[in-house]
Amino acid sequence: MILVGIPVLIGVTLAGFQPLMAQSDDAIKTAQEERKKRFKASGASMKALYREYLPAQDYQAIKAEATVLVKWAKDMPEAFPFGSDSDNDEAKPNIWTDFEGFKSAALVFEEASLELQNAAEQNDISLVKTAIGGVGASCKACHKKYRKK
Numbered sequence: 001m002i003l004v005g006i007p008v009l010i011g012v013t014l015a016g017f018q019p020l021m022a023q024s025d026d027a028i029k030t031a032q033e034e035r036k037k038r039f040k041a042s043g044a045s046m047k048a049l050y051r052e053y054l055p056a057q058d059y060q061a062i063k064a065e066a067t068v069l070v071k072w073a074k075d076m077p078e079a080f081p082f083g084s085d086s087d088n089d090e091a092k093p094n095i096w097t098d099f100e101g102f103k104s105a106a107l108v109f110e111e112a113s114l115e116l117q118n119a120a121e122q123n124d125i126s127l128v129k130t131a132i133g134g135v136g137a138s139c140k141a142c143h144k145k146y147r148k149k
Contacts, residue, residue, distance in 0.1 A: 028084045035079035035091075038072050045069055046139070049132055059120045062128060066117035069135065073110030077103045090148045105142040112138040 045065040053061040080095050080102070095102045112134040119127035143149075 027081070028086075031079055031081050031084045032086060032089060035076075038075070038079065042069055042072050042139075046136065054125075054128065054132060057125055057128075059123045059128070063117055063120035066113050066120060066135075069113035070110055070117060073106050073113055076106040076109070092146050092148055095146050102142075102146055105138070105146065109135070109138040109142060 045068050049062060049065050052058070053065065077099070080091065080099075082096060085091060085093055085096060112131065116128065116131035116135055119131040
């Protein structure tokens with residue numbers, strides 16, 4: 001009776017570790033491509049915010065870009081599944097060895113992006129400028145710790 005319970009217990013325990021297991025080559029390649037695409041899009045959002053929307057005080061466009069950034073911040077940890085590191089990637093290996101820290105950095109980015117979204121809703125240029133600075137600072141801090149370049 002006890003021997004029957006042990007394999008079940010082991011199976012249940014191993015099932016809990018499934019997210020930590022390596023992904024297939026296709027899944028890894030897809031994750032790498034998707035995160036590169038999303039990082040390029042967030043960079044384009046930041047450029048548009050600074051170069052176009054902030055000078056024009058286009059609050060609707062600022063809010064729209066902030067919404068894109070919030071969504072990316074929420075999705076970011078999932079874009080780095082275990083085993084998706086690569087020599088051809090800009091991600092430092094410590095993303096996976098300090099994944100809780102990386103998730104915290106993504107949360108800071110999300111909160112800063114939400115502040116930008118809220119500032120745009122208030123149509124207040126000084127709040128928007130401060131909030132954009134917060135978003136940029138969150139990007140810089142994360143890149144310093146988790147990006148190779």
